[in-house]
Amino acid sequence: MSTPVLALTGVHRTYPGTPPVEALRPSDLTVRPGDHLAITGPSGSGKSTLLNIIGLLDRMTGGEYLLNGRSVGLMTELGRTSWRSRQIGFVFQSFHLLNYRTALENVELSMLYGTVGRRERAARAREALSRVGLDHRIDSFPGTLSGGERQRVAIARALAARPSVLLCDEPTGSLDSRTTGVVLDLLEELNQDGLTLLVVTHERDVAARARRRITISDGQLHETEMDSGVAAGAGSLAASGTDVRVQGESTGEGTPA
C-alpha cells in the first residue's frame, strides 16, 4: 500500500499554564493519498491545534508524526519550514492574499522561497490559476475580485507548490451559499484528480462533501462512519476510513502502519 501522506501515532499537545491545557489528547490518524477528510468540533475542541501540528506550524508535545514518510518530530526549524513548503498547502477562511499584488503575483510569490526558478514559477502560477477557472483574472488585484474568486486565487496559490495535502481552515466561512458551492465543487474536483484534502469546518454542508468525517471534542478525535450512499464515488478509498483512534480506546482496529 502507498505511504500515507500523514501518519500520526499518539500525537498530543499540551499548552503550558496553570493548569496546563491538554488541547489534543494522544491520537492516531492516518491519511492516505486521495483521501478527503472533514474535521468538525465545537469551539475550543482542538481543531486549530490539530491543524497547526499537521501543518507544521506548531510542535506536538509528544507522539510520532510522519509527513510523507518522514518523521517531523526531530527536524530543525529550517528543516520543518522547507518540508512544509514542499508538502503542505494552506487555504484559510480570510484568503490571506496580498492586496497590492495581482492574482498572478500572489500565486508566484508563494514559490519564491522554494527551488522553482522564475520561469517555472510563472508557468506554474498560470497553470494553477487556469485550473481554478481564473485565466481571465490573472492581472486583477484581490480588491477587485469577488470572495469566491479570491478564495480560488488562494487555492491556486496553494496548488502551485504541488503539495501532498491541502489543509483548509474554514475555506467557505467568508462566502455566501452560492459561492460556497462553487468553491466546494472545485475542491471536490481537485480531490477527484488525486489531491489529498483535509478541511476544518463548522458547516454541515461542507463536512458532508468529505468521504471521511472526524469530530473532535475536548481534544479527542473520533471518526464517524459514513451513511451508505453518502460516500458515492468514494471507491476503494472508503476502506481507509477507519484509521483514527484515541489511545486507550478499544476500536478493534489495528495500529496504522
Ligand SMILES: Nc1ncnc2c1ncn2[C@@H]1O[C@H](COP(=O)(O)OP(=O)(O)OP(=O)(O)O)[C@@H](O)[C@H]1O
Ligand atoms: N496558545 C495557547 N495557550 C494555551 N491554551 C491554548 C492555546 N491555544 C489554544 N489553547 C486552548 O486549547 C484548546 C483547544 O483550542 P483550539 O484553538 O485548538 O480549538 P478550536 O477547536 O480550533 O476552536 P475554534 O473553533 O474556536 O477556533 C482550547 O481550550 C484553547 O483555549
